[in-house]
Amino acid sequence: MKGILNRMLKAKSSKQKAEAKPEMQAIGSLSGKVAIVTGGSRGIGKYIARRLAQEGSSVVIAGRTMADLRITAEEIAADGGRIIAVQTDVSNEKSVHRLLSKTLTEFGTIDILVNNAGQYMEKAITDMSVGEWNNVIGTNLTGPFLLSRAVLPEMIEKLDGTIVMISSTSGKRAKPNSAAYAASKFGIEGFSEALLHEVRGYNIRVIVVTPSSVDSSDRESRQILKGGKGARLRAEDVAETVVAAIKLPPRALVREVELWATNP
Numbered sequence: 001m002k003g004i005l006n007r008m009l010k011a012k013s014s015k016q017k018a019e020a021k022p023e024m025q026a027i028g029s030l031s032g033k034v035a036i037v038t039g040g041s042r043g044i045g046k047y048i049a050r051r052l053a054q055e056g057s058s059v060v061i062a063g064r065t066m067a068d069l070r071i072t073a074e075e076i077a078a079d080g081g082r083i084i085a086v087q088t089d090v091s092n093e094k095s096v097h098r099l100l101s102k103t104l105t106e107f108g109t110i111d112i113l114v115n116n117a118g119q120y121m122e123k124a125i126t127d128m129s130v131g132e133w134n135n136v137i138g139t140n141l142t143g144p145f146l147l148s149r150a151v152l153p154e155m156i157e158k159l160d161g162t163i164v165m166i167s168s169t170s171g172k173r174a175k176p177n178s179a180a181y182a183a184s185k186f187g188i189e190g191f192s193e194a195l196l197h198e199v200r201g202y203n204i205r206v207i208v209v210t211p212s213s214v215d216s217s218d219r220e221s222r223q224i225l226k227g228g229k230g231a232r233l234r235a236e237d238v239a240e241t242v243v244a245a246i247k248l249p250p251r252a253l254v255r256e257v258e259l260w261a262t263n264p
């Protein structure tokens, strides 16, 4: 008798799970969405592009090196993703304009922008040239400004859109020999806050994801610690966080996520 009751309860719970599934998919699905991921050829951006494609979005990856973009686009397309690659320098206004027009020509709209492209530089201020300073600021700060400005008219018109900024804990606490990088990431924090207040009235979300040190290498041979002392964040962890925040219903805004390694 107890066995029959257990089987009945089990069957009821699987039926409930099956019935709940379509609703969960409706909330979670990003199918039909169009996303641009800057710096999508490698590292964190590649994993974000892959996850968005797995969720059903059409994805445009942008970066300066076409050969790298092509390899990543082919990998994601081979897994069934809808993806194109557009050679872009995010610090260059004309290049960003071209990226947007290629996106609109190919997919007709833009729903999600992930400002991920970034350059790191470790150098003392006294050794830093103006060119080096400008490279870091141009990619990490001017880039997100140019990209956000480019996509906003489309998003404002349809009263819908999500802009994600990949910042860094260096945007909260600066270390020596990281002045340009820290300035760019502190800048992104301020830019994102101002942007959010300008656009949330149009139902546009601005989400800042702030990871600490990430192992974004792609090497199969890397030593991967699954947890415990010394385990660093991985690019997959950042990608998962980004996608989870985007997948919330449009009424819900994750304003900022600080993502830390648990026990570095």
Ligand SMILES: NC(=O)c1ccc[n+]([C@@H]2O[C@H](COP(=O)([O-])OP(=O)(O)OC[C@H]3O[C@@H](n4cnc5c(N)ncnc54)[C@H](OP(=O)(O)O)[C@@H]3O)[C@@H](O)[C@H]2O)c1
Binding pocket: 038, 039, 040, 041, 042, 043, 044, 045, 062, 063, 064, 065, 066, 068, 088, 089, 090, 091, 115, 116, 117, 118, 119, 138, 139, 166, 167, 168, 169, 210, 211, 212, 213, 214, 215, 216
């Ligand atoms: N790795 C970390 O520990 C860590 C921690 C916190 C935050 N972050 C942030 O996460 C983001 C990604 O970092 P990552 O470690 O994945 O970097 P990564 O492996 O060095 O990849 C950087 C990506 O950005 C592209 N890129 C660089 N400059 C560009 C430009 N001017 N225009 C267009 N694309 C450009 C690169 O392609 P091309 O070189 O071909 O252009 C590449 O696709 C960055 O914003 C970084 O600041 C990283």
